[in-house]
Structure formats: C-alpha cells, structure tokens
Amino acid sequence: MVEEKVVYQRPDALCDVPTHYCPGCTHGVAHRLVAEVIDELGVRGRTIGVSPVGCAVFAYQYFDMDGAEAAHGRAPAMATGIKRVMPDHVVFTYQGDGDLAAIGIAEIIHAATRGENITTIFINNAIYGMTGGQMAPTTLPGQRTTSSPSGRDVELTGYPIRMAELLAGMPGAAYVARQSLHSVKEINRAKRAIATAFKAQLAGLGFSMVELLSSCPTNWKLTPPEALAWVEQVMVPYYPLGEYKVTDEVRALTRKQG
Amino acid sequence: MTIELLKGNVALAEAAIRAGVEAYFGYPITPQTELLEHMAKRMPELGRAFVQAESEVAAINMVYGAACTGVRTMTSSSSPGISLMQEGLSYIAGSEVPAVIVDIMRGGPGLGNIQPSQSDYFQVTRSAGHGDYHPIVLAPASVQEAIDLMTEAFDLADKYRHVVYVVADGLLGQMMEPAELPPMQPLRKERAGWALTGSEGREKRIITSLQLNAPDLEAVNLRLQFKLAEIRKREQRSTEMLTENVRLVVVGYGTAGRIAETAVKRAREDGMKVGLFRPITLWPFPERRLSALADQVDAFLVVEMNAGQMLDDVRLAAGGQVPVSFVGRMGGVVPVPEEIYDKIEEIYVKLPVRVR
Ligand SMILES: Cc1ncc(C[n+]2csc(CCOP(=O)(O)OP(=O)(O)O)c2C)c(N)n1
Ligand code: SF4
Numbered sequence: 344m345v346e347e348k349v350v351y352q353r354p355d356a357l358c359d360v361p362t363h364y365c366p367g368c369t370h371g372v373a374h375r376l377v378a379e380v381i382d383e384l385g386v387r388g389r390t391i392g393v394s395p396v397g398c399a400v401f402a403y404q405y406f407d408m409d410g411a412e413a414a415h416g417r418a419p420a421m422a423t424g425i426k427r428v429m430p431d432h433v434v435f436t437y438q439g440d441g442d443l444a445a446i447g448i449a450e451i452i453h454a455a456t457r458g459e460n461i462t463t464i465f466i467n468n469a470i471y472g473m474t475g476g477q478m479a480p481t482t483l484p485g486q487r488t489t490s491s492p493s494g495r496d497v498e499l500t501g502y503p504i505r506m507a508e509l510l511a512g513m514p515g516a517a518y519v520a521r522q523s524l525h526s527v528k529e530i531n532r533a534k535r536a537i538a539t540a541f542k543a544q545l546a547g548l549g550f551s552m553v554e555l556l557s558s559c560p561t562n563w564k565l566t567p568p569e570a571l572a573w574v575e576q577v578m579v580p581y582y583p584l585g586e587y588k589v590t591d592e593v594r595a596l597t598r599k600q601g
Numbered sequence: 602m603t604i605e606l607l608k609g610n611v612a613l614a615e616a617a618i619r620a621g622v623e624a625y626f627g628y629p630i631t632p633q634t635e636l637l638e639h640m641a642k643r644m645p646e647l648g649r650a651f652v653q654a655e656s657e658v659a660a661i662n663m664v665y666g667a668a669c670t671g672v673r674t675m676t677s678s679s680s681p682g683i684s685l686m687q688e689g690l691s692y693i694a695g696s697e698v699p700a701v702i703v704d705i706m707r708g709g710p711g712l713g714n715i716q717p718s719q720s721d722y723f724q725v726t727r728s729a730g731h732g733d734y735h736p737i738v739l740a741p742a743s744v745q746e747a748i749d750l751m752t753e754a755f756d757l758a759d760k761y762r763h764v765v766y767v768v769a770d771g772l773l774g775q776m777m778e779p780a781e782l783p784p785m786q787p788l789r790k791e792r793a794g795w796a797l798t799g800s801e802g803r804e805k806r807i808i809t810s811l812q813l814n815a816p817d818l819e820a821v822n823l824r825l826q827f828k829l830a831e832i833r834k835r836e837q838r839s840t841e842m843l844t845e846n847v848r849l850v851v852v853g854y855g856t857a858g859r860i861a862e863t864a865v866k867r868a869r870e871d872g873m874k875v876g877l878f879r880p881i882t883l884w885p886f887p888e889r890r891l892s893a894l895a896d897q898v899d900a901f902l903v904v905e906m907n908a909g910q911m912l913d914d915v916r917l918a919a920g921g922q923v924p925v926s927f928v929g930r931m932g933g934v935v936p937v938p939e940e941i942y943d944k945i946e947e948i949y950v951k952l953p954v955r956v957r
C-alpha cells in the first residue's frame with residue numbers, strides 16, 4: 344500500500360469556494376498567504392477582515408472568518424472603528440492601489456499616523472482592475488491604460504506613488520515592507536513579511552503594512568507568465584523590494600519568535 | 602436626580618454617554634464642537650473609544666466599523682460635515698447596522714456660516730446618501746428634549762438597525778437651559794446575533810451592502826422598505842398646543858417651533874383661534890395627526906429657518922384640504938416672534954367665513 348502524506352492543502356482560513364479572480368491573477372496568491380499566516384498564528388476565530396472596493400471586494404467570501412465590506416478607500420477607517428472597540432481582536436484590511444493610494448490615501452496615512460494597531464495588505468498591480476484597467480496612482484511612466492491610452496505622461500499626471508516609502512515615514516508605523524508575488528522565492532519572502540506584520544499587531548506595536556507587487560494579466564493584456572515577468576522587470580525596478588520600517592520592538596519580536 | 606444648567610451640545614454628549622455609547626468618532630465643526638470636546642474628555646475617562654478623525658468621511662466610516670461589532674456608536678457634525686458623510690451613511694443603512702448621528706445645522710449652501718439654520722431638512726429626511734430609503738430623524742426643541750431624544754435615538758437605532766439622526770440648530774446646541782440627565786445605563790454585555798465578534802465557535806458572519814444580483818438587491822430593498830413602513834406606522838411623533846377648535850395651525854419644529862409658540866400665544870391673547878403643531882420626528886413625518894388636523898382647521902402656516910423644506914411634507918399631509926402658507930428666514934437669520942405673528946394675522950383676517 345502506498346502511504347499518503349498531505350503536503351499541500353487549502354488553509355483553514357480560506358473557504359472551499361471558487362473565486363472570481365482572473366486566471367493568473369496574484370490576488371489569489373495573496374489571499375492564500377494571509378490565510379496561511381492567520382492559521383499559523385492560530386487567530387482565525389478572533390480575526391476580522393475588512394474588504395475593499397476593487398477586485399478583492401469579495402475577499403470576505405473567501406476568508407473563513409468574520410468580515411466586513413468597506414466603502415471605496417475607507418477600509419482603514421472602518422478597521423479603526425472595529426479595532427477601537429475590539430482591541431483584543433486581529434483586524435486587517437486588504438486593499439488595492441486605487442483604493443489605498445488614490446481615494447483612500449487620507450485614511451491610510453492617518454491610520455498609520457495614529458499607530459492604529461491594524462494590519463494592511465496592499466495589492467499594488469499598477470492599475471484599476473475592477474473598473475476595467477484605468478490609470479492608478481501606481482501606474483508606471485509610459486504604461487498604457489484605458490485612461491492613459493498613449494501611456495502615462497508624467498508631465499500631465501505626475502509620477503507613480505511609492506506607498507511603502509511614504510507610510511514608513513509615519514512615526515506610528517511599526518512595520519512596513521514591500522514584497523512581490525512574481526516568483527516562488529518572492530512569495531516566500533512575502534509570506535514572512537505578512538507574518539511579521541500580523542505578529543506586530545498581536546504584540547500591540549502599532550500599524551503594519553505589507554505592499555505586494557501583484558499581477559493583472561487581464562488589464563495589462565498579457566498572458567499570466569508575461570505578467571509575472573512584467574512585475575519582475577518593470578515594477579520591481581521602480582518599486583524596490585524590502586523592509587522599509589522595522590521598529591526595534593518588531594525586530595526583537597521576529598528574533599525571538601524566529 | 603438633579604436639575605442642572607446645561608449647554609445643548611454638552612447635554613447631547615452626556616446623554617449619549619449615559620445611553621451607553623461605547624465609541625465616538627468626530628471631526629471639529631462649529632456649532633457642534635462642544636459635543637466632540639465633551640466626548641474627548643469623558644470617553645477616555647470611562648474607558649470608552651474616542652477618535653478625532655481626519656475628516657467626516659473617515660469619522661462616519663469609523664462609526665460604520667464600530668457599529669458592525671454591535672456596540673452603540675455615534676458621530677456628530679454640522680451641515681457641511683453631514684454632506685461629507687453621505688456615502689458612509691448609505692453603506693450603514695444598506696448593511697443594516699445601528700448608528701446615531703447628531704447634526705447641529707448651520708446656514709448654507711457652501712461654507713455658508715455658523716449661524717442657526719434648518720437648511721438640512723431635505724438632506725436628512727429625504728435620504729442619507731444614495732439609495733432608496735429614509736433615515737429616522739428626531740428634532741428636539743429644548744435642551745431637556747435633546748437629552749430625552751438622544752437616549753431614544755440609540756434605542757430606535759438598535760430596534761430597527763438603522764441610521765438615526767438627532768437634528769438641531771446652533772441655537773439649541775449653544776443654548777444653556779436647566780435640564781435633568783438620566784442615570785448612567787450599564788454597557789451591554791451581550792452582542793447581537795449579527796455582530797462581528799470573531800467566528801470562534803460559530804459560523805463566520807459578514808456585514809456588507811453589496812449584492813451583485815439585481816433580484817438579491819431588490820430583496821434587500823424590499824426588506825428595508827418593509828422596515829420603513831413599520832417605522833412609519835409606529836414612530837410618528839409630534840406635540841401640539843391649543844389645537845382644539847382653532848382655525849389656523851402653525852407648524853414648526855425645533856427652534857422655529859419654539860419661536861412660533863411665542864407668536865401663537867400672543868395671537869391667542871389677541872383673540873385669534875390659532876394653535877401650534879410641532880413635529881418631533883421629521884422622518885417619519887407625523888402625517889397621520891397633521892392630516893387629522895387638516896380636517897378640523899381652515900389653514901396651516903409653516904415656519905422654518907430655511908426656504909420652506911418641511912413645507913412639502915405639510916402640503917402632502919394637508920392633501921389639498923386646506924391652504925398651506927409659509928414664513929421663514931434663511932442663511933442663519935433667526936425669525937423673531939413678531940414676523941410670525943404678522944403672518945398669522947395676515948392669514949387669519951383673510952380666512953373665509955366658516956362653512957363647516
Ligand atoms: C466612491 C466610489 N468611486 C468609484 C468607485 C468605482 N470603483 C470600483 S473599484 C475601483 C478601482 C479599484 O482599483 P484598485 O483599488 O486598484 O483595486 P483592483 O481592482 O485593481 O484590485 C473604482 C474606481 C466606487 N465603487 N466608489
Ligand atoms: S482584473 Fe486584474 S486584478 Fe482583477 S481579478 Fe482580473 S487579473 Fe486580477
């Protein structure tokens with residue numbers, strides 16, 4: 344008889360339901376990483392997720408835990424309201440770049456400034472996915488979108504915004520990192536960053552955010568492998584990966600817990 | 602219980618605290634700022650949540666978040682800030698969580714001024730943001746009534762899982778009057794069966810206003826409309842003075858209702874058969890009682906501190922049975938009893954010889 348050993352399965356924190364994400368979209372990878380971390384920390388039963396308006400609008404259907412759906416850009420405000428009355432719970436937001444870096448930039452900056460003890464997972468795919476591929480604040484110079492049809496003209500629209508660097512400058516931020524989802528190696532790093540962010544929250548150290556460079560093959564009009572290559576070759580140079588803010592307390596935490 | 606001299610805004614804040622509000626989120630704006638300031642001091646003292654938000658947009662979405670966990674929560678603002686909250690209010694109503702909003706109205710449009718006004722009647726009664734619904738709207742006319750209605754606002758919000766406004770103008774917000782506060786209610790220990798409290802030991806819960814399929818969203822709307830019909834049936838509130846055997850009824854709410862009361866009393870002294878009807882709920886509008894009065898009198902006169910907004914509701918209640926006139930001031934100008942008296946007299950002398 345052949346002995347069976349489970350080496351890969353759905354995390355408990357993900358529901359057994361089909362998602363609506365396009366083939367090759369890395370939103371699904373990001374969901375899985377968050378779910379694995381929540382399982383590993385054993386906090387699913389006391390976690391509340393706040394979904395954005397954007398392609399991840401149904402994230403609450405995919406995570407097997409309590410969840411709420413915020414207005415476009417307001418997830419950090421909503422998460423603040425939840426966390427302030429449920430300080431022992433784990434509260435996180437999951438937001439796209441239009442949601443977080445355009446319409447909701449005030450809410451995310453102020454959540455970071457207040458040192459709001461929440462975790463934000465920020466999906467930077469350099470485009471508005473849900474509404475069909477318009478220019479985002481993170482769209483790269485020259486990148487064609489439906490609202491920058493001849494390529495993003497920085498003379499007219501300015502330069503893409505680097506949120507990790509910006510939020511790292513907020514004193515209330517305990518942990519801020521940017522990682523990418525374009526390869527297995529990067530995905531593993533992304534998971535470690537997500538774990539650190541949640542651990543920082545559990546230790547009550549303040550605001551934590553992990554920016555994830557993510558693919559949108561559909562609106563970039565690329566195949567899934569081409570899209571991953573585009574993340575690596577075009578996005579990573581403009582959005583350098585790494586940890587931008589690690590307070591001493593967070594560093595002590597990761598050393599202690601490994 | 603003791604009677605104290607209390608400022609309207611402070612009384613509203615303390616009444617909310619005694620009603621068990623566990624989280625307050627707000628942004629400074631005159632003429633409601635004392636409410637926020639009282640919360641800033643008292644809420645941390647009591648171990649409850651207070652956040653000065655970065656904007657009214659953020660404040661209402663913080664309220665939305667706290668409301669999802671089943672605690673009593675509120676914000677307060679004044680007209681321009683209420684304009685900014687519309688989207689969040691619509692989400693709150695769409696996902697049926699309870700929330701209380703105080704609007705100390707000021708003169709508009711635009712930045713307008715900080716003087717007392719009732720310019721938000723349309724904004725608060727017609728809807729709160731996009732979508733197809735009315736919030737519940739309570740309009741006190743004195744500091745004591747503000748305290749009583751603040752307490753009731755939380756009960757109504759919980760009962761119907763709906764948006765409840767308490768609206769007043771800067772005059773009531775800033776005015777000091779003797780009033781009595783209720784005792785401190787204990788905070789609730791149990792959370793409602795729909796609240797987000799973490800899924801430990803139970804199925805997960807979701808709070809959302811999103812329904813992608815039209816029939817599903819229509820079902821949500823039908824439920825909402827059913828609830829609003831119930832509210833309309835059960836919660837119409839008003840008060841009246843000297844409305845027996847009168848020919849003219851003056852209709853005014855809040856501060857305008859109080860000023861009208863003075864004018865009505867003088868008109869009575871001068872032998873005119875005039876009474877006062879003061880709506881306490883602006884939505885549901887107390888149409889049943891006002892329609893009944895329309896059967897008994899010859900005319901209505903509406904008094905407002907705006908261009909005539911409640912006027913529409915009075916006309917609907919009058920149903921064409923009696924003529925409806927209007928007197929009002931705008932832009933933060935508070936009408937004096939004399940000008941209301943003059944209007945009463947002008948209408949009164951022209952009333953037709955009674956044929957009823
Ligand atoms: C107030 C408001 N404005 C605009 C929209 C329309 N809208 C929905 S999703 C979206 C953009 C989402 O893009 P992003 O945050 O980058 O997330 P993605 O879809 O790429 O994951 C917009 C503009 C809305 N729902 N609400
Ligand atoms: S549109 Fe883009 S971001 Fe949205 S699900 Fe499809 S690939 Fe992903």
